[in-house]
Amino acid sequence: MKKLWEISNELRSQQKLDLLSLIKEAKNNDLCLKYEDLREFSKYFGRTGEIVFPEIITKFIIEILQDNQGSSIMDPSAGLGSLLTLIVKDLSYEKVFGIVQTAEQIEIASLMDKSKEISWEHLMFNDFINTTREPINTVVSCPPFIGMKKEIEVKTADRTIKYKDTLANILILKSLLLLSQDGKGIFIVPQSFFLDQNKKFRTLINGLGFYIQFAITLPSNTFNNTSITTNLILINREKSDNLFIAELNELDDISSIVDNWKRNKQGRIITLGTYVKVNEYKSFRVISKELELNRLAEKMNIPSYPLKEIAYEINRGQRGQEDGFTERPNSVYLPLIGNSKALCKIADFKMTNPQNYIQLVLDSKKALAEFVAHFFNTEFGLTLRESLSNGMTIPKINKSSLESAMLYLPDIDTQHESVKLQSNITDLRSQLNKLEHQLWKHPLKYKQIEKEIQQLNRDDGLQEWIEGLPFPLGSILWRYVAESDIRIKKEILLHFYEAFIQFHVMIILSGLMSDEQCFKENKSSWFTSEDIEYLKRATFGAWIEVGSRIAKVVRRELSNDDPYKKERVQRMFCQGRVEYIEAITNKRIFGILIQAKDIRNQDAHGGIESLKDATNKLTLLESELSKLRGILGSCYEDTYLVRHKSLDYIEEQIFKQNVELLIGSRSPFIKFEIAIKKPLKKDKLYLYNQGYTEALQLIPLVKFMSAPDYEENACYFYNKIEKNRIHWKSYHFDKEAEKIESDNSLIDILNSFID
Incomplete structure (x- = not known):
């Protein structure tokens, strides 16, 4: 290179x-x-769409074709020849045809074709569409994703028609018409191929005797120049109402997906294959969201009902009408795009574009608008909204998807009681806001206000919250709770804040590094050589600085209107809940940490500290801890720090493993069985989101080490690098609070940020 x-x-x-x-x-x-060299180099040429397909796609197609390949193969839109060249390199065909559109393309394809077995033809699309050729056993192609319209004559059972459609669809249709009786076409198509806009085309090919057998959703980085979701589809003459779907994420998935398809078998997990009705399929994303809905519904134990049985009317917003809708009793106003709040009164919001909302007029005997609106704003409700969204670039809920949707609701009495309880919560929040206002208006009345707060909140739930935290953090906070000495409590809280930022920087870095391509392409803009030197000294300020910058990177990706970028971030962090990622990267966290750092710096530059000064600092630190709890909330409710204990068995590349949940303040730890696609390594820590089939391996900035009289549950944080040796520090284990060891792997990881 x-x-x-x-x-x-x-x-x-x-x-x-x-x-x-x-x-x-x-x-x-x-x-x-090699083509892979061109793929890497082409990013700087601006010609990224036609250069080369990643190995994961060509290997998948080879696996599909190797048992039944036939004698001839063709790519009618070969571009620079990468797809065809890389496939036939490992397969034997008597005749191989690659059709390209420019003289430059044919020269490049010929130079890159080392086998010299491919017949390259310079043929414009119009000429190919109107040409007569001998039957072909196999067609593989990625037709261009452009809106250009073309026309073709098609012979149906009783007549010849002229059919006009996008260039991609016309090329697919022409290729199918050239297939031998037992031939097959394998095409890469955008997700829009399965939406209503292409229903006419899908109906046409069915009428001509061609049927889609599978749709494999491809990795998000398939094309360097676009983030749109693409599918690999296979079409032949075998009639079928069912469609095999899977999601191809890595090379290790290929054999399982292909084997499941060939054996008409359901995968152990949905990404390895499942069957759906072909005429109901919209996207793999929708199917996976529906399964997530089922999991959440089972967890909540509430029944489902067809929305059309709950809603009298489903009305679109009208641009010309004042407020967009006629207000009706017991109605919910649902945003069609994004995650804006669902509301139940027009007066509660100002609609700049009523066409982006829909009105659900509900049957009051079955559903309460206030409950349904709250439901749509929960994690469960947002997942339901995502499952109903369709669209290639900006998914949007449409009326037809709502009419066929299921709504998860308890009985009407439970709905009323829930709304009543929510009203009480709102009242408590109002009282707290009022007390907060009084406190800062009349600070001398703090004792009276304190009594009122104590009446409202006799148990602040801190200890319960601690027991849900990862052990490296929970163990520190338990020392804080158990300690009575003001000065020591203050010091322990300072240790907690320093440990907190380091722990979460470790998670964010691990997530970003899990996508090797993304990390390689962006690390130069994320880190400077000064950052690495700071991290080698591991100061509190350095962790805050680096953490703030990389958290901003993640927030920017999550706020993107493209939902597929958000899903890519979720895959990077192995997270089914985007709320967790949003919580640990929240901008307000870094303001809290800066406040804690300033308090620590006062200690570093001051003299002997009085009890009063220590008490005041502790009060400030506790105030920041309360804010931190408010931000994190229950984000660790089903996301755990885990480590390997034993491997039980493997079934269809799904590993059943026993792990320890490293949560709470004390050991021994709870044992738990998980189903995972990749086995967890011994002596490594992972972040595991319950129900997700992958776990995020964490870079070793936190370790559990054996220590005298404490077995293997002493937790140590990376402290600094000095003379190429790693210094580790424990904030909860006093018997051996510091350790020093040689560990080049961590040094290499830190250096990789700028290499």
């Missing part, structure tokens, strides 16, 4: 830099140029 860059710089200086010249010059220099 280095030599290739040298060649490109030389061509650039001569103003001769283009892809063809680069390939020719590389060949003159005896460089063994």
Whole structure:
């Protein structure tokens, strides 16, 4: 790659830099140029869509074809030849045809085709559509994702028609018409292929005797120049009402998915394959959300009802009408795009575009608008809204998806009691807001206000919250709770804040590093050489600085209108709940940590501390802890720090493992069985979201080490690097609070941030 860059710089200086010249010059220099090299290099050319497909796609297609490949294969939209060349390299065909549209493409494809077994043809799309060719056993292609319209003559059972559609659909149709009787077509298509806008096309090919057998959702980085979701589909003449679907995320998934499809078998997990009705399929994302809904419904133990039995009317907002709707009793106003709140009164919000809302007029004997509105704003309700959303770029709920939706509701009495309790909670919140206002208006009345608060909140729930935290943090806070000495309590809380930021920077870094391509492409903008030196000294301020920057990166991706980017972040963190990621990257956390750092710095630069000063500092730290609890809430309710205990068995590449849940303030830890796609490694820590089939391996900034009289549950935080040796510090284990060891792996990880 280095030599290739040298060649490109030389061509650039001569103003001769283009892809063809680069390939020719590389060949003159005896460089063994691969398509993968071009894929990496092409990012800087701006020609990213046509260069090369990642190995995961070509290997999947090879696995599909190797048992029944036939004698001939063709790609009618071969571009630079990458898809066809990489497939036929491992398969034997008597005839291989690659059709390209420009002279430059045919020259590049010929240069990259080392086998010289492919017949490359320079043929424009119009000519291909209107040409007559001999039957082909297999077609593989990625038709261009453009809106250009083309027309083709099609012979149906009783007549010849002229059919006009997008270029991609016309190329697929022409390819199918060229197939031999037992032939197959494998195409890469955008998710919109399965939406209503392409229903006419799907009906047409069914009428011609062609049926979609599978739809495999491809990785989000399939194409460098777009984040749209794509599918690999197979079409042949085998009639079927069922569609095999799966999600291809990594090379290890290929054999299981292909085996499940060939054996008409359901995968152990949905990503490895399941069957749906072909005419009901919209996207793998929708199906997975529906399964998540079922899991949440089972957890909540509430029944479901067809929404059309609950709602008298489902009305779209009208632009020309004042407020967009006629207000009706017991109505809910549901946003069609994004996660804005569902409400039950027009007066509660100002609609700038009523067409982005829909009105549900509910049967008061079955549903209470206040309850349904709250429901739609919960994690469960948001998941339901996502499952109803369709669209290639900005998913949107439409009326037809609502009419076929299921609504999860308890009985009407429970709904009324829940709304009543919510009213009490709202009243308590109002009283607290009132007391807060009085406190800062009349600070001298703090004792009276304190008594009123104590009446409202006799148990603040701190200890319960601690027992739900990861052990490295919960163990520190338990020492704080158990300690009575003011000065020591203050010191323990300061240790907690420092441990807190380091622990969560570890999680955020681990998530970002889990996507190797994303990390490699962006690390130069995330880190500076100064950051690494700071982290090697591991100061409180350094953790806050780096944490603040990378948390902002994650927040920016989560706030993107493209839901697929949000899902990519969830995959990076192995999280089914986006709320967890939002909580640990919340901007307000860093303001709290800066306040704690300032208090610690006062201690570092002051003299002997009086009891009064220590008490005042402790009060401030406790106030910040209350804010931190408010931000984190119950984010660790079903997300756990875990480590491997034993591997029970493997079934269809799903590992059943016993793990320890490293949560709470004390050991021994709870044992728990999980089903996971990749086995957890011994002596590594993981973040596991219950129900997710992958766990996030954490970089080793926190360790459990054996210590005298304490077995293996002493927790240590990375402290600093000194003379290439790692210093570790424990905030809860006094017998051996510091350890020093040689560990080049951690040094290598830190250095990789800027290499």
